[in-house]
Amino acid sequence: MKNAGLLLSILVFGWLCLVIAGCKPTESRIVWDRDFPVIGSQSSPRAADLNGDGVLDIVIGAGKNEFQPSVQGVLAIDGKTGEVLWQKSATDQVYGSATFCDVTGDQVPEVFIGGRSPHFWALNGKTGTVVWEFEHEKYKDNAVMKYARFNFNNSVLIPDQNGDGISDILTVNGGNATAAPHTEKDRFPGVLILFDAKTGAILKADTMPDGKESYMAPVCFAKPGSRDLTIIYGTGGETIDGHLYRITVADFIADGLRSSQIIASENGHGFIAPPVLADLTGDGTPEVIAISHGSQVVALDGNDFHLIWQRTIPNTESSNSFAVGNFTGDAVPDFFTFVSKGKWPNSTGSLQVLLDGKDGHIAFADSIGCTGFSSPVVYDLDDDGIDEAIISVNEYDCQVGYSGKVPSKMQNRLIAFQFRRGEIIAIDQLAGFKNIFSTPWIGDMDDDGYLDIVHCQYYNSTAGELLMFLGMKVKRIATPIRMSKPVIWGAYRGSAGDGLYPVNQ
Numbered sequence: 001m002k003n004a005g006l007l008l009s010i011l012v013f014g015w016l017c018l019v020i021a022g023c024k025p026t027e028s029r030i031v032w033d034r035d036f037p038v039i040g041s042q043s044s045p046r047a048a049d050l051n052g053d054g055v056l057d058i059v060i061g062a063g064k065n066e067f068q069p070s071v072q073g074v075l076a077i078d079g080k081t082g083e084v085l086w087q088k089s090a091t092d093q094v095y096g097s098a099t100f101c102d103v104t105g106d107q108v109p110e111v112f113i114g115g116r117s118p119h120f121w122a123l124n125g126k127t128g129t130v131v132w133e134f135e136h137e138k139y140k141d142n143a144v145m146k147y148a149r150f151n152f153n154n155s156v157l158i159p160d161q162n163g164d165g166i167s168d169i170l171t172v173n174g175g176n177a178t179a180a181p182h183t184e185k186d187r188f189p190g191v192l193i194l195f196d197a198k199t200g201a202i203l204k205a206d207t208m209p210d211g212k213e214s215y216m217a218p219v220c221f222a223k224p225g226s227r228d229l230t231i232i233y234g235t236g237g238e239t240i241d242g243h244l245y246r247i248t249v250a251d252f253i254a255d256g257l258r259s260s261q262i263i264a265s266e267n268g269h270g271f272i273a274p275p276v277l278a279d280l281t282g283d284g285t286p287e288v289i290a291i292s293h294g295s296q297v298v299a300l301d302g303n304d305f306h307l308i309w310q311r312t313i314p315n316t317e318s319s320n321s322f323a324v325g326n327f328t329g330d331a332v333p334d335f336f337t338f339v340s341k342g343k344w345p346n347s348t349g350s351l352q353v354l355l356d357g358k359d360g361h362i363a364f365a366d367s368i369g370c371t372g373f374s375s376p377v378v379y380d381l382d383d384d385g386i387d388e389a390i391i392s393v394n395e396y397d398c399q400v401g402y403s404g405k406v407p408s409k410m411q412n413r414l415i416a417f418q419f420r421r422g423e424i425i426a427i428d429q430l431a432g433f434k435n436i437f438s439t440p441w442i443g444d445m446d447d448d449g450y451l452d453i454v455h456c457q458y459y460n461s462t463a464g465e466l467l468m469f470l471g472m473k474v475k476r477i478a479t480p481i482r483m484s485k486p487v488i489w490g491a492y493r494g495s496a497g498d499g500l501y502p503v504n505q
Helices: 010-018 249-255
Strands: 029-037 046-048 057-061 070-077 084-090 099-101 110-115 119-123 130-133 156-158 168-174 191-195 202-207 219-222 229-234 242-248 261-266 276-278 287-291 296-300 307-312 323-325 334-343 346-355 362-366 377-379 388-395 411-418 423-431 441-443 450-459 471-482
Touching: 029 070, 046 099, 046 441, 057 110, 057 471, 070 110, 070 119, 084 119, 099 156, 156 219, 191 249, 202 249, 219 276, 229 249, 229 287, 242 249, 242 287, 261 296, 287 334, 323 377, 346 388, 377 441, 411 450, 423 450, 423 471
Parallel strands: none
Antiparallel strands: 029 471, 046 057, 057 070, 070 084, 099 110, 110 119, 119 130, 156 168, 168 191, 191 202, 219 229, 229 242, 242 261, 276 287, 287 296, 296 307, 323 334, 334 346, 346 362, 377 388, 388 411, 411 423, 441 450, 450 471
């Protein structure tokens, strides 16, 4: 990629008006820039209109440092002004990203979100008040649910399973933060849980069939014309073996995870990042594309789960999910992500990798910045038929890794990869800030036909640790990019939050 001559101003998107007919305005601008002292986030922003003003609002999980309570565990931010609409306190970090579903019938979606200690709530979208919450103390004597006392990861909506006319919520609880690496001691089985979205009742739950921990948010899909839903979920950790499994929703409800089938495995690593679903064969059924923590990538046929292609990215590890788009110009979706150089927790840099969806070969690789766990978002910024990928990168002395030392210099940059021309486009940058975890959000917030960007940056200080929360900024940037088509992959796990890349995009 061509790094020379990067435009360092927020006005970088002005160049795109030269190639998009009728583009107005001609510059990007910061609509609002909201500061939140003390807290930070491992969550990613999601958008829904919560106050009925016709502008999408932002919801993000937040908190202080791990195991610390905060009055700002969940934030709902007015998309028009950047002011806080409501906030929800939490006793620990809320690091999941929001899932939206209206269960109260007021035409405003509720916010389903979770995190450590364990938190999982349905929050009223208008007010932030609790509709229902998971209370783990109720289940301390339950053979399965007693293990659901750790971290709630991201959730996904699945079609109504109990006949109340409302979609239900599937999620995973797992991962003991106090367990040491490279040992099975103090590790407990993750729990796959199906909640009634309206009441919080547990429709079904079961522990992982291999007894391993789980951090992976599940995905769920059906073949065209079929009502049979398939769940894909995973086990294992950074240094713990794991598997990728499949099971139907019907079998899960009937008999737990007992009939699950292994569709991929890895020794010494598990499957942490959620897979993505995209049709590679043109038959209308999505394939499963997953990456293990050991950077083994598999593309599995969505009908019978045979291996279509496999690729290992050597000397790297991955906790980052793929972004899906048309990066190579053919009809088959492609996959872009970060991987980390070295071995966790002593990673020594970041590699950006594009895999061609036809056969999994590495179509592009670059090494910019240091390790981070956000994911890319995707849009065709210059309307040339080839998607660009927007990513958040941190630039500092990568050799510091996670040793406890703090880099003396740090800056966070939001950039776009222009694959067709082989260029890197600067969008925003800020010295003294970092972003380790949060994926940006892109879309049209105010329905004016132009692309908006929301992204987060976190204060960094040589007085603290690299992963320490010291305060954060949330920004909305209005760009001059006229939107000729909807944004498909504009947030973590896609704009719909379900990991599914729609057919015929």
